[in-house]
Amino acid sequence: MIRVVVSPANIDLAAEMALAEANGVGAVATFTGLVRADPGVVGDVETLELEHYPGATEAALEGLACEAQTRWSLASVTVVHRVGPMRPGERIVFVAASSRHRGAALDACAFLIDRLKTDAPFWKRETRSGTAAWVEAREADDDAARRWT
Template sequence: MIRVLVSPAPIDLADEMALAGQDGALATFTGMVRADDGVTELMLEHYPGATERALTVLAEEAVLRWSLSGVTIVHRVGPMRLGDRIVFVAASGAHRAEALDACAFLIDRLKTDAPFWKRERVGDHHRWVEPRASDDVSAEKWR
């Protein structure tokens, strides 16, 4: 089962965990808004239509590569506060190794393959987050 959701609504972990896995192993990753250098707010922009397509392609690739019973990718968009959950990914399967690898694959590749852009607010002005070279390295190891 694949669940892909892009929404401005807060991510409810209990709901998502319950939907994500009834199997032997459930691996999850949750990304949250960090207080980097005085950041007080984060805005997530995305490319409607293309985003959902890219996330679905990723989820389908995970299902082909590992023996999984479920893949979940939930990404929040719009304005967020410090500590808010930005992204939740989960992979469930019979055994931990496959669930853990698939979970790492999903978040590593989401960082480079899905059309999201972060804009940070610091005081009275905002700035667009620059991509990290280390994200490309992390994504590349799954290719």
Template sequence: MVPITVRIQTAPFDQAAELQALRAGRHDVGAIASFVGLCRDHHPGACAPGHVQAMELEHYPGMTEQAIQGMVAQAQARWPLLGVTVIHRVGPLLPGDDIVLVAVASAHRAAAFAACEFLMDYLKTQAPFWKKETTPEGGHWVDARESDDAALRRWGVASDNAA
């Protein structure tokens, strides 16, 4: 049984503790690949640094965790994984705050890297999160980006956001 952790939370997470928990007592793990997404204060090429003052993430409890479990199952079908941790924060966030942690354990680095990237691409387009940014002009909901949909398509998966 592959240990899988999926948590949606408002509190910050401890990346080092989560990575340690993923490998604790294990001697079959040869690689752990991880990704931490952070709240930025701007969008490169779209607005100046400092423009985004805050972000709020919303989700449907239960539905979100189920969707992420499905994403993990798809990753497990593609790569020989030994453990997966996905933690996503919701609620109000400030620039510099951690938003998401994806960590994948495998016997070899190629599977760990690929599965980690696949899960992050999947989370950006398919996970039921809604993002609202606060800027000097006020609050606005953030639409899906074509570049995120394109990242998912390279895995042979069509985004639900694609027209």
């Protein structure tokens, strides 16, 4: 089962976990990303806004989910990404992989979040002290994605 959701709605962890656990397998690995306040010289992040490329974003996430299913024996893959405005502490992304045993589930979960960071068209814009700025891509994310190639 592949579940990909790109939506402005809050991410409902209990509902997503229930779906991931409904596959009758022994292991579910998950990752949840939260919006950081990330204190900086111009103050904390007040709001974070996520822009995406409708259609292409969902296709990229489905492509990653399929690649994970090819690389590991998985019962299910879930990728939920929030878009639009959000505040520090709120969930921005949730990834889950379920399998018979923990090894495949844990590796697939790490693969999904690492590659999502570099392969899916999302752009973050943060507002600090009333001023908005686009977030720059990080080289550390490219390095993390490369370890799966």
